[in-house]
Amino acid sequence: MNLERRTFLKLATLSLLALAAKPAFDLLARPEIARALGLSPENRKRLAMVVDLKACTADTGCTDCIAACHKVHNVPDIGSRKEEIKWIREASYDQAFPEQENKFVKEAIRDRNVLLLCNHCDNPPCVRVCPTQATWRREDGIVMMDYHRCIGCRYCMAACPYGSRSFNWRDPRPYIKDIDLSYPERTRGVVEKCNFCDERLAEGKPPACVEACKSGALTFGEMMPGTDVYGLVSTNYTVRRKPELGTQPQVYYLV
Amino acid sequence: MQLLQQWRDSAVRNGVSTYVASDNTTYDISLTGTCLKCHSNKSEFCDRCHNYTGVAPNCWNCHNIPPQPNMSLRGTP
Amino acid sequence: MIESIFKGGRKYWLLISGLLVLIVVGLIAYLRQWDQGLTITGLSRDVSWGLYIANFTFFVGVAASAVMLIIPYYLHNEKEFRKIIILGEFLAVSAVIVSITFVVVDLGQPARVFNMLLYPSPSSILFWDLIVLTVYLLLNIIIGWVTLDAEYKEIEPPKWIKPLIIISIPWAISIHTVTAFIYAGLGARPFWLTALLAPRFLASAFASGPALLILLALLMKKWGGFDPGNQSINKVAKIVAYATIATVFFLLLEIFTVFYSQVPDAMSHFQYLLFGLDCYYSLVPWMWTSIILACSSIVLLVIPRTHTNQNILAIACAVVFVSIWIDKGLGLIVPGFIPTPTGEIFEYMPTLLESLIVLGVWAMGGLIITLLYKVVLSVRREMAD
Numbered sequence: 001m002n003l004e005r006r007t008f009l010k011l012a013t014l015s016l017l018a019l020a021a022k023p024a025f026d027l028l029a030r031p032e033i034a035r036a037l038g039l040s041p042e043n044r045k046r047l048a049m050v051v052d053l054k055a056c057t058a059d060t061g062c063t064d065c066i067a068a069c070h071k072v073h074n075v076p077d078i079g080s081r082k083e084e085i086k087w088i089r090e091a092s093y094d095q096a097f098p099e100q101e102n103k104f105v106k107e108a109i110r111d112r113n114v115l116l117l118c119n120h121c122d123n124p125p126c127v128r129v130c131p132t133q134a135t136w137r138r139e140d141g142i143v144m145m146d147y148h149r150c151i152g153c154r155y156c157m158a159a160c161p162y163g164s165r166s167f168n169w170r171d172p173r174p175y176i177k178d179i180d181l182s183y184p185e186r187t188r189g190v191v192e193k194c195n196f197c198d199e200r201l202a203e204g205k206p207p208a209c210v211e212a213c214k215s216g217a218l219t220f221g222e223m224m225p226g227t228d229v230y231g232l233v234s235t236n237y238t239v240r241r242k243p244e245l246g247t248q249p250q251v252y253y254l255v
Numbered sequence: 256m257q258l259l260q261q262w263r264d265s266a267v268r269n270g271v272s273t274y275v276a277s278d279n280t281t282y283d284i285s286l287t288g289t290c291l292k293c294h295s296n297k298s299e300f301c302d303r304c305h306n307y308t309g310v311a312p313n314c315w316n317c318h319n320i321p322p323q324p325n326m327s328l329r330g331t332p
Numbered sequence: 333m334i335e336s337i338f339k340g341g342r343k344y345w346l347l348i349s350g351l352l353v354l355i356v357v358g359l360i361a362y363l364r365q366w367d368q369g370l371t372i373t374g375l376s377r378d379v380s381w382g383l384y385i386a387n388f389t390f391f392v393g394v395a396a397s398a399v400m401l402i403i404p405y406y407l408h409n410e411k412e413f414r415k416i417i418i419l420g421e422f423l424a425v426s427a428v429i430v431s432i433t434f435v436v437v438d439l440g441q442p443a444r445v446f447n448m449l450l451y452p453s454p455s456s457i458l459f460w461d462l463i464v465l466t467v468y469l470l471l472n473i474i475i476g477w478v479t480l481d482a483e484y485k486e487i488e489p490p491k492w493i494k495p496l497i498i499i500s501i502p503w504a505i506s507i508h509t510v511t512a513f514i515y516a517g518l519g520a521r522p523f524w525l526t527a528l529l530a531p532r533f534l535a536s537a538f539a540s541g542p543a544l545l546i547l548l549a550l551l552m553k554k555w556g557g558f559d560p561g562n563q564s565i566n567k568v569a570k571i572v573a574y575a576t577i578a579t580v581f582f583l584l585l586e587i588f589t590v591f592y593s594q595v596p597d598a599m600s601h602f603q604y605l606l607f608g609l610d611c612y613y614s615l616v617p618w619m620w621t622s623i624i625l626a627c628s629s630i631v632l633l634v635i636p637r638t639h640t641n642q643n644i645l646a647i648a649c650a651v652v653f654v655s656i657w658i659d660k661g662l663g664l665i666v667p668g669f670i671p672t673p674t675g676e677i678f679e680y681m682p683t684l685l686e687s688l689i690v691l692g693v694w695a696m697g698g699l700i701i702t703l704l705y706k707v708v709l710s711v712r713r714e715m716a717d
Binding site: 023026031046082084085091095127129134141150151153158162167169188190208 | 368376445493519612
């Protein structure tokens with residue numbers, strides 16, 4: 001090695017280190033990194049939902065929650081499984097909890113339809129992978145979507161372990177029956193999902209699905225002592241979808 | 256335009272959906288509900304400049320245009 | 333040097349025209365996608381990544397393979413690689429451009445792609461992939477052009493090129509490792525959640541990339557009078573052989589782990605891929621073709637009598653290339669989504685328009701390679717005179 005190259009390499013390394021200092025600092029300030037390094041408190045605010053499978057009447061054909069959600073948010077009905085957009089949907093018990101691999105499920109819930117929606121995870125993998133931060137975890141626990149910023153790469157769809165996210169493969173407007181003018185639609189080429197009705201929460205209203213449910217199967221609130229959801233999870237056994245992945249989903253199912 | 260972007264970032268990303276103006280009037284941040292409630296004539300308020308400059312805004316791909324008032328040169332419905 | 337792309341014989345212009353036709357066809361198909369959205373593809377809510385991302389992954393691998401020539405020549409002074417190394421660097425340039433194009437073509441809102449730079453997200457592997465790919469592209473353009481220019485002027489290349497060449501070695505490894513990390517870090521997709529994914533990517537890259545390089549070098553020999561020298565071709569063929577063996581070996585490792593452990597999470601994806609699941613088996617013939625092709629190419633590449641015959645070598649390299657394209661493309665991306673997180677199966681079939689766009693992007697890569705190699709040929713010809 002001649003001296004010139006050595007000097008060049010030394011200078012280059014020092015410059016790279018100096019340039020990397022600010023991004024490294026910003027990286028440590030990101031909540032999920034901070035938490036992974038044990039640098040942030042565990043008693044964060046989190047909004048949660050409890051779905052009572054025994055009270056839910058989905059298997060008798062009730063789709064009130066789905067209809068309400070999709071009406072209020074102008075979710076289109078594309079009509080094909082290939083391109084459907086669903087913020088909240090039904091699935092069988094086996095589909096909701098495949099990791100159970102249980103052939104002998106309690107009869108009372110074995111044939112129940114389970115409501116699936118975005119779990120607004122505490123440690124969301126979709127947020128981690130978004131290259132533009134078009135999706136992020138809000139302070140109160142809601143995993144938000146910014147449809148202005150989304151570039152439609154669908155990395156979040158690959159990262160979501162629950163299949164909660166839908167993509168607009170085409171312009172959704174023609175497929176919305178009655179457009180609710182007080183809420184925007186989405187454009188084609190962006191990913192969308194349940195947002196825990198953050199716009200209704202800002203007005204002090206409960207989420208549309210919770211309000212529409214006539215059998216009281218859906219309970220929503222902040223997960224802290226004194227609230228309904230806290231009461232339900234601390235006095236009943238609840239299951240969550242794929243908890244072993246460490247996502248800390250905030251939708252709890254009473255089985 | 257800058258105000259629109261400021262409002263967008265404030266409401267969508269920061270969760271602050273009320274804007275307090277310098278004279279202390281509060282506005283609910285909403286393109287369809289607030290901006291277009293007063294500036295209700297889209298062709299006068301938006302299209303006139305955007306058509307001239309040839310910059311097509313993509314707001315209306317998602318946001319709703321409220322029913323347009325009858326056209327009158329002096330504005331207000 | 334660059335003016336040489338405008339001078340050529342009949343075959344050259346025929347090739348350029350053919351590629352341009354394919355590019356235009358692809359562009360027209362893409363205009364359809366620009367107008368209607370990604371609905372024109374076979375992608376779905378369940379299989380949200382398909383042919384575009386598969387090709388992106390594959391061509392990042394091809395781009396990384398240039399390092400397999402740089403290491404012997406610059407680190408180990410194996411002089412016989414001198415003539416062929418520029419082909420590797422320019423192949424890397426074309427392959428990186430092709431892979432970035434595939435990502436852009438896959439985006440739902442391509443006009444917003446600069447959001448990735450305006451709002452950098454260090455926790456997202458796609459962000460890092462953009463950075464490493466762009467830097468690698470610049471590295472190869474600079475290194476390739478400067479060294480070729482120096483050769484043309486019959487002088488030594490400038491001293492500052494050496495550190496860039498040295499950096500390009502770990503950088504080449506990094507582009508494909510980062511690409512593997514896109515998939516290997518997702519807990520949601522047990523088919524990809526394996527530390528072995530990055531080694532699998534690198535092994536298949538070092539098999540498919542040099543295989544394509546050998547094919548291109550032999551084509552240049554036949555059509556352009558460019559002789560890369562048999563020694564270098566044989567050495568590269570050895571690299572292809574060992575890398576293909578490693579690729580197949582890694583696949584067998586994966587198969588053992590999933591089937592011996594019987595854990596349904598990962599096993600179900602391999603079952604779907606190799607034997608079909610619940611009467612869905614559209615990828616099974618593809619996967620077995622890929623495996624059979626890979627094994628037969630190993631035989632051809634290992635036996636001295638066959639790999640020293642350049643015709644058979646060319647066939648073997650083509651077979652390796654196709655086999656790994658199937659494996660890394662269809663056999664890697666699509667099964668990641670089948671079965672879905674809810675255990676359901678929805679298959680993916682690319683549409684005609686989607687395939688035409690893919691063809692157009694391939695043709696664009698072919699055009700870049702043709703133009704760059706034309707420059708190399710004319711430089712070498714002038715030197716020979």
